[in-house]
Amino acid sequence: MTLTYPNELHYTASHEYVALRDDVAVVGITAFAVDELGDITYLELPPVGQTVQRGERFGTIESVKAVSDLYAPVSGVVTEVHSELVDAPERIAEDPYGVGWLLKIKITQPEETQELLTAAAYQAQLGG
Amino acid sequence: MQHSPLYDCYQDTAKLTEFAGWLLPGQFIGLTPEHRAVRTQAGLFDISHMGQIEIQGEQVLDRVNLLIPTDIAGLKPGQACYTVLLNEQGGILDDIILYVQSDTQVKLIVNAACTTKDLAWLHRHLPHLAIQRTPGVLMALQGPQATDILQALTPAALDVIPRFGHQRVSTTFGSLWLARTGYTGEDGWEIQAEPAVGQALWRALLQRGAVPCGLAARDMLRLEAGLHLYGQDMDETMTPLAAGLGWLVNWEKGDFSGRAALLAQKKQGVAQKLVGLRGTGRRIFRPGYPVQAEGQTVGRVTSGTLSLSLGQPIGFAYVNTDWAKLGTALTVRVREQELPVTVVKRTFYTRPE
Numbered sequence: 001m002t003l004t005y006p007n008e009l010h011y012t013a014s015h016e017y018v019a020l021r022d023d024v025a026v027v028g029i030t031a032f033a034v035d036e037l038g039d040i041t042y043l044e045l046p047p048v049g050q051t052v053q054r055g056e057r058f059g060t061i062e063s064v065k066a067v068s069d070l071y072a073p074v075s076g077v078v079t080e081v082h083s084e085l086v087d088a089p090e091r092i093a094e095d096p097y098g099v100g101w102l103l104k105i106k107i108t109q110p111e112e113t114q115e116l117l118t119a120a121a122y123q124a125q126l127g128g
Numbered sequence: 129m130q131h132s133p134l135y136d137c138y139q140d141t142a143k144l145t146e147f148a149g150w151l152l153p154g155q156f157i158g159l160t161p162e163h164r165a166v167r168t169q170a171g172l173f174d175i176s177h178m179g180q181i182e183i184q185g186e187q188v189l190d191r192v193n194l195l196i197p198t199d200i201a202g203l204k205p206g207q208a209c210y211t212v213l214l215n216e217q218g219g220i221l222d223d224i225i226l227y228v229q230s231d232t233q234v235k236l237i238v239n240a241a242c243t244t245k246d247l248a249w250l251h252r253h254l255p256h257l258a259i260q261r262t263p264g265v266l267m268a269l270q271g272p273q274a275t276d277i278l279q280a281l282t283p284a285a286l287d288v289i290p291r292f293g294h295q296r297v298s299t300t301f302g303s304l305w306l307a308r309t310g311y312t313g314e315d316g317w318e319i320q321a322e323p324a325v326g327q328a329l330w331r332a333l334l335q336r337g338a339v340p341c342g343l344a345a346r347d348m349l350r351l352e353a354g355l356h357l358y359g360q361d362m363d364e365t366m367t368p369l370a371a372g373l374g375w376l377v378n379w380e381k382g383d384f385s386g387r388a389a390l391l392a393q394k395k396q397g398v399a400q401k402l403v404g405l406r407g408t409g410r411r412i413f414r415p416g417y418p419v420q421a422e423g424q425t426v427g428r429v430t431s432g433t434l435s436l437s438l439g440q441p442i443g444f445a446y447v448n449t450d451w452a453k454l455g456t457a458l459t460v461r462v463r464e465q466e467l468p469v470t471v472v473k474r475t476f477y478t479r480p481e
Binding site: 038039041042060062064065067089 | 155158159160344348409410411412414433434463
């Protein structure tokens, strides 16, 4: 399977991606993370309204193989979570950048988005 | 890192993983379809990493009998048994399948990570016997259609070979050694061959519909079937009595390595026992997670998964004997959560008749 990293998205070293929609960040995990985890079995997401800090843990994802923490790529307030995935977390693998989105964060520190990685920088990190 | 003789057959299609010093298929098309193939059709595993040891000499059965708690004196050529190698303290050095090949020869299939240790132990305790590691391909064809798929490749009647039976057969590719054993809870075969023969056989079995499977599927299948993984569910500090393998111990057979220690433990009672745990929800309990009762830690998980056959989390744990009765309600601490579990029989899955 060829793993893809859309150019219009932003990335973190801990394998989250961010789609910026004005002042909202749509957050998920990258194709690399999905491939590494293998069969995803469990997803834990925060409640809507929770405040998150950049770099802080906001949830957990588990597969048969491993347990992994999810980290907020930007600071803000959780405005929406993809709660359907909690009952069917295996669907994340169908399309991590589409149906696999995990939550939306209303950005409170816009300057933090400058810290996110471009697709090229993220892939360079994976390669190294 | 060692490569199996079958490496060229799958290096382009498998997701490879390191296991006991070997680079082996972790998965092919995915855990779920591979697991389903073994439960409903047939799956094919490369298990060439497992140690194959042949022991030869006069009175080989009587001598090997001194190192294991099972009585093999009555086994005939073509028969086999599951057993353990014990040290003097009754600790489990390894779990093995012992195949009787003739009155003067047995073959052991042992865990990859234990092969060197086992060889040293056997040399030390069987100084008058010829002991050698035999190389070659070892693969496992497992599942309800395994026998039909294999039967098409050999004139030998496979139906009449019982569970734990084994024999050498001819095929169009060359000679194979077949054993009706496995590690999945299904009917199936473990097959030994020369490298070239094994490679041709691997490809032929896939052509006939066997699904290539990796270690991830193998681990779930064995856990569902209630089968131990050495190094996780038991080690040298565990006896068969603690590990739920008391059925391997024949107290009437006479002396064997570790017998006195086991007898003392039997009289005194074991402090902890290996039990099956069944949970709810989707979280997996993993090796090392604490098992709790009334706010106290009473054990630890050794294996766990989210069973595809049951749709529930299952696992093994060593728990204090007071808490080991079937039906006991316990919790497993999975990170910050306390998940309710019930003590159940370790055989989570039994194949339909």
